[in-house]
Amino acid sequence: MEEINGTSNKVLEVNLTREKVNIYDVTDQERRLFLGAKGLGLKLLFDRLKPGCDPLGPDNIIAFMPGILMGTGAPCSGRFEAIAKSPLTGIMGSSSCGGPFGMALKSAGWDGVLISGKAEKPVYLYIDKNGVEFRDASQYWGMGIPEVQEAIDDKKTGSLIIGPAGENLVRFANIASGHRFLGRGGLGAIMGSKNLKAVLALGGEYRIMPRDPEKFKKVKKRAHKYINSNKMTAVAYRKYGTNANVRPNLKGNILPVHNFQDGWHEKGDQLAGEIIADNHETRHHTCKPCTIRCGHKGTFDGEQMAVPEYETIGLMGSNLGIFDPVQVAKWNLICGRLGLDTISTGGTLAWVMEAAQKGLVESDLHFGSAEGISEALEDIAYMRGFGAEMALGSRSLSNKYGGQNFAIQIKGLEMAAYDPRGSFGHGLAYAVANRGACHLSSYLVAQELYFKLLRPDLTYGKARWVKFFEDLTCCINALQSCQFTLYAYLLESPLTKYTLDPVLALLMQYMPQVAILLVDSSIYNGLWNSVTGIPLSKNQFLRAGERIHVLERYMNTREGITGKDDVLPGRMLKEGRISDPSKKTVPLHKMLAQYYKIRGFDENGIPTEKLLKELEII
Ligand code: SF4
Numbered sequence: 373m374e375e376i377n378g379t380s381n382k383v384l385e386v387n388l389t390r391e392k393v394n395i396y397d398v399t400d401q402e403r404r405l406f407l408g409a410k411g412l413g414l415k416l417l418f419d420r421l422k423p424g425c426d427p428l429g430p431d432n433i434i435a436f437m438p439g440i441l442m443g444t445g446a447p448c449s450g451r452f453e454a455i456a457k458s459p460l461t462g463i464m465g466s467s468s469c470g471g472p473f474g475m476a477l478k479s480a481g482w483d484g485v486l487i488s489g490k491a492e493k494p495v496y497l498y499i500d501k502n503g504v505e506f507r508d509a510s511q512y513w514g515m516g517i518p519e520v521q522e523a524i525d526d527k528k529t530g531s532l533i534i535g536p537a538g539e540n541l542v543r544f545a546n547i548a549s550g551h552r553f554l555g556r557g558g559l560g561a562i563m564g565s566k567n568l569k570a571v572l573a574l575g576g577e578y579r580i581m582p583r584d585p586e587k588f589k590k591v592k593k594r595a596h597k598y599i600n601s602n603k604m605t606a607v608a609y610r611k612y613g614t615n616a617n618v619r620p621n622l623k624g625n626i627l628p629v630h631n632f633q634d635g636w637h638e639k640g641d642q643l644a645g646e647i648i649a650d651n652h653e654t655r656h657h658t659c660k661p662c663t664i665r666c667g668h669k670g671t672f673d674g675e676q677m678a679v680p681e682y683e684t685i686g687l688m689g690s691n692l693g694i695f696d697p698v699q700v701a702k703w704n705l706i707c708g709r710l711g712l713d714t715i716s717t718g719g720t721l722a723w724v725m726e727a728a729q730k731g732l733v734e735s736d737l738h739f740g741s742a743e744g745i746s747e748a749l750e751d752i753a754y755m756r757g758f759g760a761e762m763a764l765g766s767r768s769l770s771n772k773y774g775g776q777n778f779a780i781q782i783k784g785l786e787m788a789a790y791d792p793r794g795s796f797g798h799g800l801a802y803a804v805a806n807r808g809a810c811h812l813s814s815y816l817v818a819q820e821l822y823f824k825l826l827r828p829d830l831t832y833g834k835a836r837w838v839k840f841f842e843d844l845t846c847c848i849n850a851l852q853s854c855q856f857t858l859y860a861y862l863l864e865s866p867l868t869k870y871t872l873d874p875v876l877a878l879l880m881q882y883m884p885q886v887a888i889l890l891v892d893s894s895i896y897n898g899l900w901n902s903v904t905g906i907p908l909s910k911n912q913f914l915r916a917g918e919r920i921h922v923l924e925r926y927m928n929t930r931e932g933i934t935g936k937d938d939v940l941p942g943r944m945l946k947e948g949r950i951s952d953p954s955k956k957t958v959p960l961h962k963m964l965a966q967y968y969k970i971r972g973f974d975e976n977g978i979p980t981e982k983l984l985k986e987l988e989i990i
Contacts, residue, residue, distance in 0.1 A: 439852020
């Protein structure tokens with residue numbers, strides 16, 4: 373079998389209108405500055421996308437980019453990223469997925485595919501090492517995701533498929549790859565707008581080899597060791613999946629309950645990963661390859677189903693007042709068939725329930741009742757009746773009917789399942805995240821609640837930590853190493869592991885500049901260097917992460933984003949949680965001003981020309 377040394381540096385550019393394919397050669401400079409996957413994808417879109425283009429028009433481009441580590445056998449590396457202008461938010465959207473498409477594309481010889489234009493009638497793309505075929509998809513249009521997978525997927529291919537929600541342009545439609553999803557930002561609607569039902573890649577043509585196999589072997593060994601000794605990755609997530617978050621989140625009063633009116637509920641524990649594992653014969657069902665193995669399936673009402681991940685449990689469970697995992701697993705399955713992002717679906721349904729309670733809209737949906745939800749999911753996916761309005765998301769609904777205060781979204785993207793009133797740093801991260809209320813841009817809740825290394829109710833130092841984790845996360849998203857490796861790679865490094873927790877916490881809380889310098893992120897760096905053969909020091913690597921983050925921000929500012937958009941939902945700023953006696957709200961403004969300063973943005977949150985030049989973005 374032929375080999376690819378690290379990356380092929382070849383990206384397919386497909387125009388559906390003209391049925392034309394071009395091969396773009398990634399330059400060394402692009403690779404060094406923007407790394408890979410999300411970073412490189414953003415750079416390629418920056419050069420091609422016209423600001424102001426209609427996200428559902430033919431000019432929008434959707435990029436699918438396998439990670440740098442894909443195919444190397446590095447732990448938790450079977451991931452790829454999709455990037456495009458989001459129809460839900462109107463700004464840059466992206467999503468990462470651990471389904472088989474990424475490996476198929478990369479081992480077919482391609483480091484990415486950019487798709488623009490609009491096909492005249494439904495098509496699907498078939499990609500192999502020779503290029504792209506345009507195939508008729510009329511017979512699949514209207515079908516649910518599993519049926520199409522059954523019809524066109526086989527063991528040799530990896531696929532991307534949309535469901536009816538994507539076809540009908542639901543603004544939070546997702547894209548499936550195997551049993552994993554590109555969930556956020558409505559990227560499925562972009563495929564729908566292009567009459568693109570699916571993309572198949574036939575992999576297995578090339579073996580992916582790191583440029584420096586000896587160095588790679590050493591780093592990989594250390595990575596495995598850290599993952600297998602960290603309590604979060606080797607025990608909690610491996611045994612209970614991400615629902616291991618339920619108990620600490622209940623304790624920290626940040627589990628969303630009744631549209632984030634509260635952060636705790638007496639029945640909340642019924643949704644805990646430990647309880648689900650006990651009652652539903654759970655077993656692994658993961659992205660591949662993966663060393664952590666957080667994904668699970670289980671038996672619910674006698675049927676095999678995926679165990680809903682924490683975000684789904686939070687948004688479609690407790691946030692709707694539902695504490696029965698069987699019910700949430702069934703809705704998760706329906707969303708998977710129709711192609712709906714469960715986070716935005718849950719956030720939107722919760723807004724409807726509260727708006728109905730307050731008399732702003734007419735709906736029979738109400739907190740604590742499962743009645744009508746399955747039908748509402750179908751209505752959303754097929755844009756039927758009020759479902760057509762729900763399909764535009766909670767921002768659109770609240771702009772029309774009022775109730776913006778309790779539309780739990782930022783920049784149009786519904787919030788993930790962590791209430792920032794119990795985790796101030798995470799609140800800042802939500803407010804400034806490039807894709808909207810994203811929990812993964814800078815996952816500070818881990819330091820604030822799970823490891824107690826930062827005080828969740830203090831603002832001091834948080835701006836610096838948010839920036840640091842944003843930059844590092846951009847590096848990780850370029851590698852497409854699963855973000856859960858962060859727990860192990862940072863916390864198991866000797867300096868962190870053998871520093872007493874109180875000392876570490878003091879240093880992190882009160883001397884963040886010093887603590888950040890001491891963070892050992894050398895595994896990520898080492899993986900990059902050994903796979904690509906492009907030597908980057910820790911600082912150069914993090915600087916590339918910063919460049920990627922600022923590029924995305926800059927692209928968003930070209931779409932009209934300014935500091936006025938870096939907000940939290942009114943509820944987080946003005947209302948305390950029901951069960952919180954101190955009625956804490958997030959003191960955002962103080963942290964925001966510090967954040968802009970540290971980032972080198974002006975007071976309106978715009979990256980300065982000086983910064984853009986220093987980072988070689990313009
Ligand atoms: S830890 Fe979970 S999300 Fe991450 S790669 Fe593994 S199975 Fe996928």
